[in-house]
Amino acid sequence: MKKFLNKPEDFVDEMLEGIYRAHPEVTFTDGDMRCFVTAKPVPGKVGIVTGGGSGHLPLFLGYVGKNMLDGAGVGGVFQSPSSDQLLNVTKYVDQGAGVLYLYGNYTGDIMNFDMAGELAELDDIETATVVGNDDVASSVVGEEHKRRGVAGIFFLYKVAGAAAAQMKPLAEVKRLTEKAKSQVRTMGVALSPCIVPEVGKPSFQIGDDEMEIGMGIHGEPGISRKALEPVDAVVEEMASKIFAEQSYEKGDEVAILMNGLGATPLEELYIAYRRLGQLLDEKEVKIRHVWLGEFATSMEMAGFSISIMKLDDELEPLVAAEVDTPFFKHFAG
Amino acid sequence: MKKFLNKPEDFVDEMLEGIYRAHPEVTFTDGDMRCFVTAKPVPGKVGIVTGGGSGHLPLFLGYVGKNMLDGAGVGGVFQSPSSDQLLNVTKYVDQGAGVLYLYGNYTGDIMNFDMAGELAELDDIETATVVGNDDVASSVVGEEHKRRGVAGIFFLYKVAGAAAAQMKPLAEVKRLTEKAKSQVRTMGVALSPCIVPEVGKPSFQIGDDEMEIGMGIHGEPGISRKALEPVDAVVEEMASKIFAEQSYEKGDEVAILMNGLGATPLEELYIAYRRLGQLLDEKEVKIRHVWLGEFATSMEMAGFSISIMKLDDELEPLVAAEVDTPFFKHFAG
Amino acid sequence: MTASIAIKDAGGLVVELIEAINANRGWLSEIDGAIGDGDHGINMSKGFTAAGAKLGDPLPSLPDALNTLSETLIEDLGGSMGPLYGYLFSSMADELEGQERLDAEVFAKMMHAAFEGVKEIGSADVGDKTLLDALYPATEAFDEAWRSGKDFAESLDTMSAAAEKGRDATVDMVAKVGRASRLGERSRGVLDAGATSCCLILQTLAKGIKQRMQG
Amino acid sequence: MTASIAIKDAGGLVVELIEAINANRGWLSEIDGAIGDGDHGINMSKGFTAAGAKLGDPLPSLPDALNTLSETLIEDLGGSMGPLYGYLFSSMADELEGQERLDAEVFAKMMHAAFEGVKEIGSADVGDKTLLDALYPATEAFDEAWRSGKDFAESLDTMSAAAEKGRDATVDMVAKVGRASRLGERSRGVLDAGATSCCLILQTLAKGIKQRMQG
Ligand SMILES: Nc1ncnc2c1ncn2[C@@H]1O[C@H](COP(=O)(O)OP(=O)(O)O)[C@@H](O)[C@H]1O
Ligand SMILES: Nc1ncnc2c1ncn2[C@@H]1O[C@H](COP(=O)(O)OP(=O)(O)O)[C@@H](O)[C@H]1O
Ligand SMILES: [Mg+2]
């Protein structure tokens, strides 16, 4: 295991120490570093809380900041945070307008957020929940509720964050976030595994010339494993899976997230994006926004995902809104 | 070679195609994609031009944008752009106030920039040059002019860009950039090599439990190769090399760049930063700014570098200035 | 008097659970590695060890010890094991409330409560290749043995055997929930990690209760 | 009339250079791989091939062909080989200006000009483990052979042998400039890639001139 770390069991906490040192805009509540919150909650605003396992930076905590999220429960590597941690974050974040839970579709996270929500209710904090499930590779159409949440949650964060920043009420923030969710689809491909520090060995084996299409961000298997092809062909296959789900027609507008899983260089992401752009050009679909980089990773895994969000007049300005978090910055217009 | 690409010889041009598709704020001049320039030159402003080999994104072109650079010559992987390309960029970028050449200390780049500068003179374009040489591992004190330029040039870009944006004259922009240069030191460590696409095999071999301290960003050998140690010890060794160069004393203020070389996860960078922060705390040095992420890479190389810049009242506001480029964004204040 | 043990002296059962989990840390992770992410033993060991540090000396009663374990798993461990085993143990503890002695009747109730608790929080069914597939047959087997006239100790043995059979039966199952479910048919052919730890826990409990009845 | 060739018919020499570089693409990269970044053959081949595409049919005169090669290297190739070999070939072409025939006198001037050109643009010295270490001894050897009474063809042979000896002598040198210089002592023990390509170029030129004199 070739990693820069001290003791594997200190991986998460030492990472958090580094983050708090680097970014005074964020802090923690209840004396627990894993209860990650903004240092400047906005009075009267709906709070947006996320959470999940560690090992996916900038997911999840990286999006806590201005016009985006207010708090995040930080779990062990690939482990949900506990309901208690989520409850503490919820209490800190609540400014009287309620809290939206927005996280990915994993058993542990669902159980813990649900428990936290029930406990919050006892404290008279209203919560609502939207569960990201954008990974088209993880279940068939009609069974979308079984799908994994992956990088596409970035768009949900943007929409929820912008809506809450406009001081919309919880129900409206939830409605817009659900709407965004219905418009986001993701497909991923991996070339190499990652190593959970406390496990100390790769999460799976893959041949020197193989790729896994539809892989999850914890190394969950995908749709097919086969010989690595030229990236144009890889992008075509990934895009075709997304295009098969929803109509993308002349005049439609989309936002794109080209997300590196960890070890894949930016150069390669741009080469991949080139082909995706060509495919959307052919359909005469307009790309209104594109973000390209690392937004949801699996530590040192090589690979990338493509997320496409269809926009309309209601969603586009929310996606376009200015954001300033320690890990993600976007100037409006 | 496990990379997402089509033909290795198209690596740079297809990457550029992707970049131009994604970022309409940048464009190219003279019909040559490798002559990379801002789409919105500022009349009367000193132009800042950089350039160098490809394979280091976001270096070099990624810093072309608002309040930073105006143009970049884009070379083949780890190859300087040609003098002709640099000349074309110079002509486009010049707004009557002259052009600062700001690039890293490599033979090819020096020859080509020097030739471009001579040709620009024939066109009555005034140029000045600052060559980044921040890598303390690549030569001893007293022979700084032999040192490689690595990630620390980021700070020089920020200072030069901010000074030019304030409409300072060329000589003053150069003076401030030289001053910044004298205050920046970098040390790097690598765990794995990278692969130049057209070469198709790793640039060097390194054992499964080895690290190379002081490695360059093209895989140039460093000061020592030895068994990988806990990251705290690695950071201590790197920092001690930097601390030995300049005094860092109580009350001093610095900016830090923790730069991932490509494959090293953000989590590990924060764990490393934690220790660096502790070391500076011990010295009672104040960290005014910290940037942490990928700023100067070697494609899929695993490793990171630490750059430290000492600040004073003149340099600090320039480092702090707002920046908006396709690859790097910073909100002031 | 029917066979039973004193609840207030039985907190040591939880210590034995912790020891059993720690002793099998590597093996449980190994099993999880085949179709999961290889950390089940690590997760369990982390949670159980943390609980052990809170038990105190002298040891609390069995329900208090189970509740400490449950709370530690739920509040500190998180993940999926936190809620699942957290509810398993708190459901068991609930059935001990107001009791002085743990006999077969009480134990049967504990098993049912544990099964219902895990089923509810995890929204999984028997046959989904989870720890329910050790827990459910064990619960049923204990009931049936006791009702058919076996004594407490014999019924515990029957339960232990059933838990093991249930655990082994997961080899032929396709995972329907959790991480492994994304493997579909490829999840067949190996043990389920949760069923393995659950079987271990039930057998450790059975052994500990029997020892205390003899002692 | 002393031995010489017609400059206007000698553009083919550049074609032969391109062929020689392409034939040795892999080998040159291999050598660069030991203490550099393993791309010398790739770089050279890219630049020379691009120049070849611009030579046209019928072939231009030797100075025109050399200038096309030089311009392509400088303007399109970039890197360090662009300027270095770019200046080498343009310096050679400059000496052909106003000449009709290439004889030993002119060739000697070409060699000197090439050496000076590369030395100036690269700011390197003989002994720094660069292409100068093939170019300089070759230049000197040609001069001396010619001055000592050998004919043009014999002098070319002497030069070729000296270039090879110079190339081989780089094995014992420590690199003082370029990528390999950062290796310090570790750069000793292997050939320099640039000296190898330079030797190849000089030998190809010598062979081509000799063939044209016989033909
Ligand atoms: N919904 C569920 N209900 C009951 N048990 C479950 C459920 N989901 C997963 N499990 C159990 O969890 C086990 C894996 O536990 P562990 O490896 O600790 O967690 P993770 O999968 O989060 O890494 C599986 O073997 C399975 O028995
Ligand atoms: N300043 C210089 N002057 C002359 N030759 C040089 C100089 N720097 C490097 N070289 C030559 O360049 C060769 C390497 O060329 P190449 O591999 O194509 O370029 P790069 O090092 O940029 O990859 C070296 O073997 C050396 O002979
Ligand atoms: Mg796990």
Ligand SMILES: [Mg+2]
């Ligand atoms: Mg090179």
Ligand SMILES: [Mg+2]
């Ligand atoms: Mg697991």
Ligand SMILES: [Mg+2]
């Ligand atoms: Mg080279």
